[in-house]
Amino acid sequence: MINHLNTKIMNIIKKIYFLSTIIFLGVVISCNDKDETPDPLVAVEIKNFEAPGDVYDYTTNPPVLVIENEMKYFDFSTEMEVTSSGTWDIGMKGTDIITNGGINGSGGVQATTISGIFDNLSEVPQGTTFASDTETANAINKNNDFEDRWYSYAAGIITPVPGKIILIKDSQGNYLKLEIQCYYKDCPTEPTPAVDNGVYTFRYIYQPNGTMSFD
């Protein structure tokens, strides 16, 4: 009878052991999982980055340059505005965007523009070719077609095209995806032509580990 009871208790203890082991292992595995997942990349948002273009007087033909503005430079890895003497990735002036590569710099920065959804783009698509600024065209916003242009122009208003993503390989060889979100100060619902323009709001996701993934 006691033997019988003992075996019963033994069985219960065995079961408890077995369950605890499973739970323990589960916890350990899940904890390990958590520990091994890197933090997801977060988009850097830059608001009201002022880079106005040159101002022309159009009352004469050909138009006369009245104010010449400075190119403004930005470094993606430090998320900061810099000067051309430092390590910059892109320069902006009006709708012109240059990269620190090709004819415009020695940083080896390359870029391209693709169609897609910024939030949904998880990696640099297979077969994407990056280009440097050349005498013919800048890498960003090639001038020969609407296809590659990040903005559209109508009734005096510059509107960044949603669905255009600029992919950049920076001076350190890391990839990032960039979306220009508006071209006027504080992103007004109804911008006024030529007022508070050349003021960029943009966001980007920078992958510091050299891979092509943006997750």
Add this chain to the structure above:
Amino acid sequence: MSMVTVGKTHILLFIFCTYFLPKTFCQTHTELNGFVSDGNGKRIPFAKIQIDSIDQVVFSNKDGYFTINIFIQGKYYLKVSARGYQPVKKIITVSGEKLNLDPIILPDKIKELDNVVLTAARITQNINDVSIPFLLISKDEIERSGYLRLDEILQEQTGLIVNSDHGEGIQIQGLDSEYILILIDGEPLIGRTAGTLDLSRIAINNIDRIEIVKGPSSSLYGSSAMGGVINVITKNPPYGFNLNIGTKYRSFNTLNASAEIGYKEEKYQFNLFYNRLSSDGYDLDPSSLEKTVPQYVANTYQFKSKLNISPQANFSISGRYYTEPQIDYEMISLSDGLTTTKTKHIDNAERVDWNILPKIEWKVGDDMLITARQYLSDYQTERKIIRLSDNSLFNLDLFTQKFSRTELQIDLYPQNNHILTFGLGNINESVNSTRYADSTFSSQYVFFQYQWDLQENLNFAIGGRYDNHEAYGENISPKLTLAYNFNNHLKLKFSFGAGFKAPDFRQLLLDFTNPTVGYSVLGTAMAVQGIEQLIERGETFRFDSLTNLNAIDNARANAQVANHGLKAERSFSFNLGLNYRLNEELKINANIFRNNIYNLIDTWSIAQKNNNQFVYSYRNIDDLVTQGIEIESTINLNNQFKLSVGYQFLDSFDKTVLEQIDNGLIAYRPPGEIISRRVIRSDYQGLFGRSKHSGNFKIAYKNDKLHLDVFIRAIYRGRWGFGDLDGNQILVGNYELAKGYTTLNFNVQKRLKSKILFDAGVNNLLDTINEFEPSVPGRICFLGIKYNLNKI
């Protein structure tokens, strides 16, 4: 009813006599002899003679004579019909061995003006014989509506949308004004701005009717007849001397005055028409100095005359002269880069068009009609913007277009159920403008059409046109139509047709630089030369030209691509229509359509200037589709009330855009927001400027005793895309849609002492205003009076 019963008894008797009794018991047949002629005594061959109640049909011989044998005496219905004539029914009493009938005279269908149309097949035909989607706006409806201009009357019709873009243009089956051919008495009106032909240039006081073909008609009319043809037919004078005068005053200090004098006798006729319309215009946006519609005075002079050289031949000459000066004021901001100054300018604009058409019509024998015509037209605009403070000229824009068409058309009627039409012609066009390079083009064409009534209830037509344009090459536009009458109530119509539009002057020859913003547009033929000029002028491409030869090479290479030229825009279309007619009091028409448009012409940038602005040119790109259904019904409740209702559903899309959406390549970003989201198919709202839903409801009341006419109309236009706000080039989201609107219009007319007509009413009673449709300026009241010498 009793006749039919008698007839049935006769048939039984006839069978009984023929088969069961010796011939002598029954009377032998009666021989019926007669002939068919037209109103002038000319005999009609191949006329069909039917005896109701006994199933007997014979045809008249080539001299118009016929013989029928009838076996039973009694009363019969005789029905006689022939193509081109109105059918006639007669009661005859058959007795004796031989009966010579009185001459049977068939009235000309052409005399029956209300039902005769010209535009559908380029020959006179009865509207019931038309097998393509067709709309006729009658004189009655034009008069009842109390309108002044063509755009106003057209916007009340089912499936016709007025879209304001550089003038009041019309849209048919989702195709814009630049694809619609506008004719006055069969000849094209020229003078378009950005593709739109402004319909407010056409006064309607002297219009007899408006004929509208929906769908492509390039097989007969050539270029531009891709979406349809609108033919405005002016009045012919009635016999004797005729005088019409009238005036109307309406809101916005708009004054209309018309005078018409006509005379007609056997040998000749003429008609003179003058109209003056002046208005202060109106302003829907008080924040700007310039008005939505500026102050204007429009003068229209028209004449029409015809001389009958012989019963077989006539010579006619008609023409039009139109002038419309406009005055407006505007603030122009000029910037020297540091300060922006706004200065007041006066904007003087004037447009003038004239045309003249001599024409000869010659009937050769009984079965051939030859028409030869020479049409000349000229359109000019001048716009001068002057600074008010010192009278200095800010901008001057001049434009002159000339058009000449020589055409020969031959219609053959070999038998009464065949019609063969063919023609050939030559067009010379030239343009002379401050924005364009001067240029001249010519094109030649031939066309044919063959119509065949295979059976009484089935007819068929096939046609085609070949155009050869000096600059744009060859185009072939075929057409096929079939119509089948199931019975007297139901008719099925099918048509397939092709349309094309040759690129216009602007797309080829424009050489324009925007004076305030600084971008340039070059027509394809101007691209190479234009780029060279920009290089020469120092407006070099991206950075310094001396150190950057490649950018210039790139611009030159793109200019060479543009220089390859443009293909004509083309379309293929299907229409399937069903007409149901219970009786004269209830009619329902439905039509399903689909237009596939290829090689749509759009702009692209060929270079970027030093000032960051682009140099644009044109190229063929997208393939579009417009499709839908249109339903229309009229009901005559009694002699006094007539109701009609119409509705159009329209679906339109760009095939390339659909592909990009499916591939996740298009996003949208509402204005003021910064996050972009993926566009899925259900977000896509189709092409800009197209309303998915539109319709109308009309009530006409007519009291002959009181000489009173009341006409009430509700016109609905559903929401449509007005523009691309988020820069993705396509229409998505409510923020890019203009609100739909309804206008309610009514008009009361009362005739006094038979010759005088009073007219009062309100257009847009609900005071609807839509910021995206400037042709809807709010409530308009009007009051008018008309005098007609000949009205009895």
